[in-house]
Amino acid sequence: MPVYQYVVLNGKQPEEIIEVEQKAYDAPLYEHPVTKEPIKRVPASPSLSLNHSTTSEKNSLSEENLDKHGFSLYHKDNSDGSYRKQGGAGPDSIHP
Structure with a gap:
């Protein structure tokens, strides 16, 4: 539920x-829930907790983390177009 x-x-x-936790479709409050004083909703930026930052992406895409979760990491070899394994349990190279 959003906090307003x-x-x-x-x-x-x-x-x-x-701060009051309300359902998104609830009407705004006009009275303090405890003191009964008048109140007015004020605009506020959303509080989003996203797990997408440069550091977390680097950590989640590290060779150790990918290998731990059963993924293989390949890098493209531009000289012949093949992919060489950098980590994981897959084949050593892939030739498309």
Whole structure:
């Protein structure tokens, strides 16, 4: 479920921000769930936890990790168009 941010409209500084977990199709809240003060939903950037970074890609595509998970790694030999094994349990070369 998404987490939405709301600002409490009580005039105090600094503004109090609360986070409320709601279903995406639920209507926005207009009242603080505990204090009953007026609140307003504020736009916020999504909090996405993606596993796609340069470091994680390098780690997941490393020869050791591929071999551990049963994959073979091949690099193309531009001189003859064949593929030479760099790691894993497959054949030493592939000639297309």
